[in-house]
Amino acid sequence: MSGPVLVLGLGVTGRAVLEALSTRGLDVLAVDDRPGPEARSCAERLSVELVDSPNPTSWTGLVERAGEVVMSPGIPDGHPVFAAAAAAGVQILDESDLADRWDARPRCAVTGTNGKTTVVTLVADMLQRSGLVAVPAGNTDTPLVAAIDDVDADVFVVEASSFRLGHAAAFSASPAVWLNFAPDHLDVHADLAVYEEAKARIWEGVASPGDAVANLADPVVAARAPSGATGFGIPDAACHIRSGILILEGSPVVEVSDMARSMPHDLENAQAACVVAMRAGANLEACAESLRHFSGLEHRMSFVAEVAGVRYVDDSKATTPHATLTAMSSLPGAVLIVGGRNKGLDLAGLANGRPRAVVAIGEAAEPMAAAFEGSCHVVMASSMEEAVMLASEAAAGTGVVLLSPGCSSFDWYDSYVERGRDFQRIVLSLAGDGSP
DSSP states (O other), rough: OOSSSSEEOSSSSHHHHHHHHTTTTOEEEEEESOOOOOHHHHHHHHOOEESSSOGGHHHHHHHHTEEEEEOTTTTTTTTTHHHHHHHOOEEEEOHHHHHHHHHSOEEEEEESSSOHHHHHHHHHOOOOOOTTOOOEEEEESSOOHHHOOOOOEEEEEOOHHHHHHHHOSOOOOOEEEOOOOOOOOOSSSHHHHHHHHHHHHGTTTSSGGGGGGEEETSHHHHHHHOOTTTEEESSTTTTTEEETTTTTTTEEEEEGSSSSSSSSHHHHHHHHHHHHHHTTOOOHHHHHHHHHHOOTTSSSEEEEEEEETEEEETTTOOOOOHHHHHHHHSSTTOOOEEEBBBOSSOGGGGGGGSOOOEHHHHHHHHHHHHHHHHTEEEEEOOOOHHHHHHHHHTTTEEEEEEEESSSTTTTTSSSSSHHHHHHHHHHHHHTTOOOO
């Protein structure tokens, strides 16, 4: 390799990559289309050249200076860096490629349109309960290049987004699970086929066919599953639910009635986690204990409060129509608060969730209202406070109000977490409990 490593994008992952490269004494060139204060501070602290908002025509010269390009998650497929790298013969990498280069410890991985963080959390907990030091990394608060600094870690549990998989030169993790597939991130990926191809790369580096773990109840995942893959989600799969018991390869793991969460999507997540954790070194009792105690992650079908007979549920993490439909299937007849910034996804099928009523919010309020027109009562709200008030009225004393937006939060909020906490704040003020 000649020339510096060009790091494109100085968000959380990009800054971690910059730090890792600089710490190892490698020459680095940082580029960011819209660098914020944290990006500038990081480059200055590390004495790294930062190219600010380059003109599209300057990318050829930038890439020709580099030996490799490390891509941050979320860089659109149409970005000029891709054409420039192809023309210059410069390889594009993901942070996982660097981690693979620098660290040989085992890693397992999880991808899917929905449920990644939950399954990563479960797998790590199952491995911890089995006596291993398991560190979640990747599409989390800790990029993999930072996680490998933990000298005590026995295994890394990698949350692998389509962005990371698509940019990797050679993705490597074993075992690795693909949870589900539905349209998402079409504001970043060129089209749905490109998104699917990126997801399918999760199995590129498995050590054996059985380490490819697949949800056979999902038609896209099932069609992509390699011969010999370990399946879950259907009655004759290696991991399945039978007579109220989660069973893995003939061995009972836990009774569903003993699990802290047992909605349909919870059961799929539990099966996936058990298979991955067991193949990564966990034991059955640890898996069972984890499922008995795991009460879910915040903003993912999280119960907030019951006020005047109405239950309020925070599912702010639902940023796709597929996730919202999954939520509605678990809470039929709920009053739905939906909307935000659409990621280029088709909203037409949302009415199949058959909510009791809909309150549409954010930039996508009008198309959301159109998607439900004729199927139920629909109103639009100009704030979360107004949305909660209108939803409360529609729930009429004995219903459920479900915040499951089906869109990103980046119109009104900086993150789905901020959106969910605002919803919680308003609900708890109705309950008289103050702010969360």
